[in-house]
Amino acid sequence: MQDHQPLSSREKTSIFLPLIVAMALAGGIWLGYLIGGTTQPASDSFVIMSDGEVDYKASRGKFNQIMNFIDSRYLEEEDLGKLEEEASEAILEKLDPHSRYISLEQIQGVQESLSGNFSGIGVEFFILDDTIYVVNVIEGGPSEKAGILDGDKIVTINDSLVAGKGVYNSDVMDKLKGEENTSVTIGIKRAGEPEIKQIAITRGKIPVRSLDVAYMLDDKTGLIKINRFSSTTYDEFMLETKRLVEEEEMQNLVLDLRRNPGGYLDQAVKMLDQLFNTKKLLVYTEGRRYDKKEYFSTGKNKFNIDQIVVLIDEGSASASEIMAGAIQDNDRGLIIGRRTFGKGLVQEQYNLSDGSALRLTVAKYFTPAGRYIQKPYDKGGEEYGNDLQDRFDSGELYYQDSIQISDSTQYLTTTGRVMYGGGGIMPDIFIPLDTLYRNNYYLAVSTYIATFVYKYTDNNRKKILAQYPNFQDFKRSFEISPALFEQFIAFTEQKDIKRDNQLLLKATPKLRMLLKATLSRQLYTDQEHYQVLFDDDAMVQRALTEINRKVTE
Helix, strand or coil, X not given: CCCCXXXXXXXXXXXXXXHHHHHHHHCCCCCCCCCCCCCCCCCCCCCECCCCCECCCCCCCHHHHHHHHHHHHCCCCCCHHHHHHHHHHHHHHCCCCCCEEECHHHHHHHHHHHHCEEEECCEEEEXXXXXXXXXXXXXXXXXXXXXXXXCCEEEEECCEECCCCCCCHHHHHHHHCCCCCCEEEEEEECCCCCCCEEEEEECEEEECCCEEEEEECCCCEEEEEECCECCCHHHHHHHHHHHHHHHHCCCEEEEECCCCCCECHHHHHHHHHCCCCCCCEEEEEEECCEEEEEEECCCCCCCCCCCEEEEECCCCCCHHHHHHHHHHHCXXXXXXXXXXXXXXXXXXXXXXXXXCEEEEEXXXXXXXXXXXXXXXXXXXXXXXXXXXXXXXXXXXXXXXXXXXXXXXXXXXXXXXXEEECCCCCCCCEEXXXXXXXXXXXXXXXXXXXXXXXXXXXXXXXXXXXXXXXXXXXXXHHCCCCHHHHHHHXXXXXXXXXXXXXXXXXXXXXXXXXXXXXXXHHHHCCHHHHHHHHHCCCHHHHHHHHHHHHHHHC
């Protein structure tokens, strides 16, 4: 048994800040896809010329000679492919933080994250105590058609036992994913049924939604949360906006782009086009080999949306910043939250001959007022990667006056408001990070919420759903009882977290809300999870207040 030591200032952000960095640096931010329609050379080294042709002479020299000498003369036999990959990575590290080599092993995951779909059986699962629990069966997917239910336990995959020690997410994913129209047989153990049921499932295309939730906050204001800008984001946005406008009579919109690392430029521009009823400059790009290219709204939006609020935070990057910048510079709405990541560089992706890829920074993008919001990276990748941690340590995430402005140049919105570039988009209204993230006990205890809820749901799913078959009844009436909360705290004590009654008193309301929100995800869907979560969300509630205040002015 290990003693649970208090978390250091760097450890206590490990729950969310590293994830944000990883998403922003490697989450597939392909903003240059539509810039120039340039060719994508198959060679593993190239220079793009102004006429769009590729000059291979500029790239052939010492590197190829060295590789040839190693191949023909070196004492030991070396893996030349591995050496080339390591050399490529070393070269790109000398450029900027967002130019990168994508290996053949990585390319599938990168493509899936932005393609909007992958081939599989259509379940979300969670491994608990070496057992695979199905926590969500994707609607309309192969598993739902085959009769898989939430709460089922997967014990075998194609006659291979997958229950017991040494079960890992990656191994399960490898076994369940596969080519479309191929078959996989899984053994299911269902609560109340003694026998393992063998179910054959034909793999199919599984949609990867970039839109997390769309629902009405009140009778006039809707909320849409986007987690990335994939190839299907605009279509998802239009579908949900149409539903909210036509069926729910939405007039105002809260657009949640928190922790959204970006994605395709064209998807952001097309979405922005629906938020303006006149022709406005939305963003422009420019690079050494690229002429300036401007993107405008058409003024032909399909929906009449009145007030707009965009929610941002330190995890909002790239295409998210383009959207926030266009809304802010054109005075189209309010930006609420915290300073964004600060990525103003545009990448294009080039496929290499072995199936790997090069993602190369080719241009800068600027907001309509001319702001270049890229944060400095001249001191190297390590300092660049530590920027979010530095914001936490400096107090910027909690206190607005701690924000460091890296560029003092003043820019003006269309109505003359002063803004600044460099280091991200500054919000119009600052909302600090909840101070509970500085509470060691809260951070330690909250890491076990999901595990506890999965166990509790497995034993009580039928009983709760029988009492609350409708989510709105659950949201309105279900409460985390003192007895259930005490069970949770006792569960964390079993995990070597020593009870701290003083800190627990402060953390209890938040922990109870998170327990209920996590439970709602297991019993219903992600949509319902966010509805519980956002009832206690400071940014969402401030957005609603500002919209209602503006309407009554």
